Structures are given as structure tokens and as C-alpha cells.
Amino acid sequence: MPIDFTLSDPQRRLRDSARCFANDVLSGVRDASRNLPTATERFAATRPFYEQAIGAGFLRRLIPQPFGGEGAGYIDMAIVAEEFYAVDVNVSLTLFANLLGLMPLFLAGSADQHARFVAPFLAGVGAPLAAFASSEPGGSANYAAPAPAEGVRTTARRDGNTWVLDGTKQWISSATGWDAGGADLLCVVCRTDSDAPPERGISVIAVPRPERGLTLIRAPETLGHRAHLVPRFRLAQVRVPLDHLIGAPGQGKAIVDASFGATAALVGLMGVGLMRAAFGFALEFARTQRRGGARPIIEHQAVGYAMADAKTAIEAARYLGWKACHAMDAQAPGAPEMAVHSKILGSESAVRVITALMSVVGIDSYDHELPLAGLLQDALVLPLFDGGNMGVRRRQLHELLAGPDYDPMAAADA
Numbered sequence: 132m133p134i135d136f137t138l139s140d141p142q143r144r145l146r147d148s149a150r151c152f153a154n155d156v157l158s159g160v161r162d163a164s165r166n167l168p169t170a171t172e173r174f175a176a177t178r179p180f181y182e183q184a185i186g187a188g189f190l191r192r193l194i195p196q197p198f199g200g201e202g203a204g205y206i207d208m209a210i211v212a213e214e215f216y217a218v219d220v221n222v223s224l225t226l227f228a229n230l231l232g233l234m235p236l237f238l239a240g241s242a243d244q245h246a247r248f249v250a251p252f253l254a255g256v257g258a259p260l261a262a263f264a265s266s267e268p269g270g271s272a273n274y275a276a277p278a279p280a281e282g283v284r285t286t287a288r289r290d291g292n293t294w295v296l297d298g299t300k301q302w303i304s305s306a307t308g309w310d311a312g313g314a315d316l317l318c319v320v321c322r323t324d325s326d327a328p329p330e331r332g333i334s335v336i337a338v339p340r341p342e343r344g345l346t347l348i349r350a351p352e353t354l355g356h357r358a359h360l361v362p363r364f365r366l367a368q369v370r371v372p373l374d375h376l377i378g379a380p381g382q383g384k385a386i387v388d389a390s391f392g393a394t395a396a397l398v399g400l401m402g403v404g405l406m407r408a409a410f411g412f413a414l415e416f417a418r419t420q421r422r423g424g425a426r427p428i429i430e431h432q433a434v435g436y437a438m439a440d441a442k443t444a445i446e447a448a449r450y451l452g453w454k455a456c457h458a459m460d461a462q463a464p465g466a467p468e469m470a471v472h473s474k475i476l477g478s479e480s481a482v483r484v485i486t487a488l489m490s491v492v493g494i495d496s497y498d499h500e501l502p503l504a505g506l507l508q509d510a511l512v513l514p515l516f517d518g519g520n521m522g523v524r525r526r527q528l529h530e531l532l533a534g535p536d537y538d539p540m541a542a543a544d545a
């Protein structure tokens with residue numbers, strides 16, 4: 132098939148319905164949450180919006196078909212990520228965090244685990260939350276480093292027919308749920324064999340909302356994504372049956388890498404959504420504002436060139452992201468590399484482009500009455516989360532490039 136970036140009819144319909152939903156519903160999230168004093172209160176205020184997203188079928192629409200959803204793949208996720216992020220990051224990240232939370236099950240879960248754990252997320256009612264609990268206080272960049280490095284500190288010990296989990300996690304999207312009692316499902320990265328090397332000693336265990344043992348320690352006051360919850364919490368003697376282990380014992384490193392790898396391409400599209408919103412505002416401003424001069428500022432060459440550069444970056448990031456998602460859908464050998472390129476380009480362009488657009492608008496962009504300052508605050512996390520760009524460059528790209536079998540054309544052929 133020739134290269135063709137035309138969306139199919141179902142993809143077009145998905146884009147249109149996501150755009151409508153974002154403009155009609157998600158546009159209200161900011162006013163409903165912005166003046167509340169704590170992260171937990173702001174997160175709670177997003178629940179009615181999140182319930183509408185679930186009720187409108189967006190989560191079911193994105194969960195891949197083999198697991199009972201209607202999702203046709205990563206391109207669908209990319210379309211929704213851009214449309215939602217262009218209007219609101221908070222409910223959007225809560226929604227997408229479910230896909231990261233369920234990813235270990237998609238990648239390595241058994242049919243029985245799919246039936247038990249994925250089903251609540253397909254129902255299209257309520258406000259179900261799934262979380263992927265990898266990051267820990269003290270840092271997780273070296274989570275799979277061999278001894279004497281600490282790596283993953285959360286442990287799961289076998290006791291009869293159960294795993295007993297102990298440890299502290301932080302920065303975990305939605306992990307403590309709407310009421311601090313826990314998300315509906317946590318996929319917890321933990322050490323199941325303290326003597327084995329990381330490739331065999333780390334596992335992922337499914338923990339449905341526990342009756343006891345989960346405690347919220349603190350919900351950080353973040354720079355952006357102010358109404359999204361990324362708590363620090365403790366697991367103390369949390370028990371689950373042995374068959375909650377996802378994949379084989381010790382398969383955790385492979386699952387963690389593949390899970391973050393799968394979402395990397397989408398982070399690039401989140402950046403596109405934010406840039407698109409900033410560009411739309413700056414263009415309107417430049418076309419209508421004279422700033423005391425004789426002509427609208429768009430007619431000044433410096434402004435026109437800055438707008439042109441911004442638009443080039445947005446278009447480039449979108450189509451690199453789509454290419455990466457297409458490669459993921461096709462399970463092409465170059466897909467993991469493409470996903471990282473999408474994340475790096477989309478996230479770092481977002482920070483750079485929104486900053487440049489603030490220069491176009493000038494000093495008024497520094498006022499939160501205008502959207503650009505908030506968009507920059509939201510964009511700043513894109514290079515930091517999902518493994519961090521320092522980390523994905525090092526662990527994924529550098530490792531690939533240094534490998535003896537690396538094929539520089541694999542990404543182009545993906």
C-alpha cells in the first residue's frame with residue numbers, strides 16, 4: 132500500500148466525536164477545578180467529567196478489540212489523545228492512565244485475568260480507575276540496575292497461597308482512587324526474588340482495590356496537570372492470591388519496558404494537542420491585536436516567521452507520532468524506536484513551541500487569564516514523565532544504537 136496519511140471513515144468519526152466531546156464537556160474541567168486548594172479536591176472535581184467520558188464510551192473505544200474493547204489500535208488512541216489534550220489535560224491523562232494501568236494485562240495477562248480485571252473498564256458506567264505502579268520515592272530511573280543498586284524496593288513475598296506486598300510508590304496516576312482507598316486496579320511493579328538479577332527478580336502483580344493496607348501519604352502540588360492525581364502511597368502487608376501475578380515470575384522488567392514503550396508514541400501526540408491549542412490562540416491574537424501599532428502584529432515579519440516555525444513543528448510531530456502508532460499497530464521491528472522518537476520530538480517541541488508562541492503574544496501571555504502560561508505548565512511534564520526523556524534516550528535509544536544488530540533503517544522501514 133502506498134504511503135497515505137488519510138484517516139479512514141471510522142477514524143474520522145472518532146476524531147469528530149472526540150473533538151465534540153472535548154469542546155462540549157472537557158472544556159468545563161478548568162473552571163470546575165482551578166480554584167480548589169488541594170490536588171485531591173481538584174482531582175475529585177473532575178469525576179463528573181470523567182464519568183461522562185466513560186459513559187460516552189471513550190475508554191471502551193480505546194481498549195483493544197482482543198480484550199473486549201472496540202479499539203482498532205494506536206492510531207485511534209493518537210486521535211483521541213490529540214483532540215482531548217487540545218482542550219483539557221487532566222481528565223485526559225486520567226483516561227489514558229487506564230491504558231497504561233491495563234497495559235501489563237494486555238501484554239502478558241492470561242485469558243482468565245483479562246476476564247476478571249479488564250471487564251469493569253469495558254462496562255461504560257461509573258468512574259473506574261486502573262493504575263500502573265512503577266515509580267518509587269528515591270527514583271526509578273535505575274529500577275532494573277543490578278546489585279549493589281537498589282532498583283525496585285517494593286517487595287512481594289510468597290506466603291502460602293498469597294503474595295504479600297510491601298513498599299512505597301509515588302507519582303502513580305490515579306493510584307489512590309477517588310476516595311484515597313485505592314484505584315479499582317493497581318498493576319504493581321515489585322521484587323519477587325531478592326537474590327535474582329533484575330531480568331528475573333522483578334514481577335508485576337495485579338492488585339484490585341485492597342480492603343486494607345493501602346495508605347495515601349501525600350498528593351503533590353504539581354506545576355501542571357493540576358487536577359490529575361499522582362499520589363505517594365504505602366502498601367503494607369497487602370495480600371492477593373498467587374494467580375494475580377501477570378506473566379511469568381520475573382518477567383517484570385520486560386513488562387515495564389514494553390508498557391512505557393507502548394505509551395511513548397502517545398505522549399508525542401499529547402504534545403501536539405497542547406501545541407495546537409497554543410497555536411490557535413496565538414494566531415487569533417496575532418491577527419487581531421495591533422499592540423498600539425498601525426497593523427495587526429501578524430503582518431510583522433518576525434511574528435509571521437515565528438508562527439510559521441511553530442506550525443512546521445506541530446505538523447512534523449503529528450505525523451511522526453502517527454507513523455510511530457502505525458508501526459506499533461503493525462508490530463514492525465522499528466516500532467519501539469519510532470515510539471521513542473515520537474515522544475522526544477512531540478514533548479520537547481511542545482515546550483519549545485509554546486514558549487516561542489508566548490514571545491509572539493508577549494507579556495500578556497504571562498497572565499493566567501490567557502491560556503498560554505497554563506499550556507506551558509502542562510507541557511513541561513511531557514519530557515519528564517513516562518520514563519523521562521533523559522531515561523528513554525539512555526535506556527531505549529542509546530541501548531538500541533549501541534547494540535551490534537542495530538539497523539539504522541529499521542525505523543524507516545517500520
Ligand SMILES: Cc1cc2nc3c(=O)[nH]c(=O)nc-3n(C[C@H](O)[C@H](O)[C@H](O)COP(=O)(O)OP(=O)(O)OC[C@H]3O[C@@H](n4cnc5c(N)ncnc54)[C@H](O)[C@@H]3O)c2cc1C
Nearest residue numbers: 263265266270271272302303304515516517518519521522
Ligand atoms: C503527571 C505524571 C504522571 C505519572 N504517571 C505515572 C504512572 O502512572 N506510573 C508510574 O510508575 N510513574 C508515573 N509517573 C512518573 C514518571 O513516569 C517518571 O518519568 C518516572 O518516575 C521516572 O522518573 P525519572 O526518569 O526522573 O527518574 P529518577 O530516578 O527520579 O531520575 C532523576 C534523574 O536522574 C538522572 N539519572 C538517574 N539515573 C541515571 C543514569 N543511570 N544515567 C544518567 N542519568 C541518570 C537523570 O537526569 C534523571 O532524569 C508520572 C509522573 C507524572 C508527573
